[in-house]
Amino acid sequence: MIPWLHGAAPFPPVEAALAEPNGLLAAGGDLTVPRLLDAYRQGIFPWFSPGEPILWWSPDPRMVLLPPEFKVSRSLRRRLGRPDCAIRVDTAFEAVMRACAEPRQGSGAAGQAGTWITGAMIRAYTDLFDAGYAHSVETWMGGRLVGGLYGVALGRAFFGESMFTRATDASKLALAHLVAQLRRWGYGLIDCQMVTAHLASLGARPIPRSEFRARLDALVAEPGRIGKWTFDHDLFTRTAHP
Numbered sequence: 001m002i003p004w005l006h007g008a009a010p011f012p013p014v015e016a017a018l019a020e021p022n023g024l025l026a027a028g029g030d031l032t033v034p035r036l037l038d039a040y041r042q043g044i045f046p047w048f049s050p051g052e053p054i055l056w057w058s059p060d061p062r063m064v065l066l067p068p069e070f071k072v073s074r075s076l077r078r079r080l081g082r083p084d085c086a087i088r089v090d091t092a093f094e095a096v097m098r099a100c101a102e103p104r105q106g107s108g109a110a111g112q113a114g115t116w117i118t119g120a121m122i123r124a125y126t127d128l129f130d131a132g133y134a135h136s137v138e139t140w141m142g143g144r145l146v147g148g149l150y151g152v153a154l155g156r157a158f159f160g161e162s163m164f165t166r167a168t169d170a171s172k173l174a175l176a177h178l179v180a181q182l183r184r185w186g187y188g189l190i191d192c193q194m195v196t197a198h199l200a201s202l203g204a205r206p207i208p209r210s211e212f213r214a215r216l217d218a219l220v221a222e223p224g225r226i227g228k229w230t231f232d233h234d235l236f237t238r239t240a241h242p
Helices: 033-041 074-079 095-099 119-130 172-184 197-201 209-220
Strands: 024-028 053-058 062-065 086-089 133-141 146-152 158-167 189-193 204-206
Touching: 033 119, 033 146, 033 209, 062 197, 062 209, 074 172, 086 172, 095 119, 095 133, 095 146, 095 158, 119 133, 119 146, 133 172, 146 172, 158 172, 158 209, 172 189, 189 209, 204 209
Parallel strands: 158 189
Antiparallel strands: 024 053, 062 189, 062 204, 086 133, 133 146, 146 158
């Protein structure tokens, strides 16, 4: 039986997570900003369906994308820097979350299909956004939001939560700009949570939880960027490539 979190009870050690289902660690607790920040610092994230209690996970292995290993396809590279596409950051956080929550085919940044993004999750992560720890990267075309992603940043680590697309490569464009900017800022890791073939095609790979925790402990101890982000405008010029 998994532990139940009452009040401010701490998380159990991640090594206690169940192997099946992969990484289920605890249930209960709340989705307050302090609880979520404590979870992410330890490599723990919430994921649960409507009608379920809050469930906390720490899978082994862990899917991660190291910024230098991001794969940019030829078709995606041709789209980068096009004038008909604008990449914005932190201008439509809740809209991105709600778009990620819509039923759709495929998987998001965390390898899930979006139905787990409940109203409670939207409120909780909007609070994280207001506190300066959650961020959205958005792809706009013709004044419309057509793709994007959101996640949490602590220290020099970024935790990808979900992505969506309404136009070809729209979410990948957002991810490419995120990766390029994080490289410039010296971020060392993008957590992708669960193993999926789609994430692997972009350069993500699974690593043991013990290695993930070692990397994470070092990265979250470094100074990060708290508050709303802005990206450099020359991430994908002829002389500036990720």
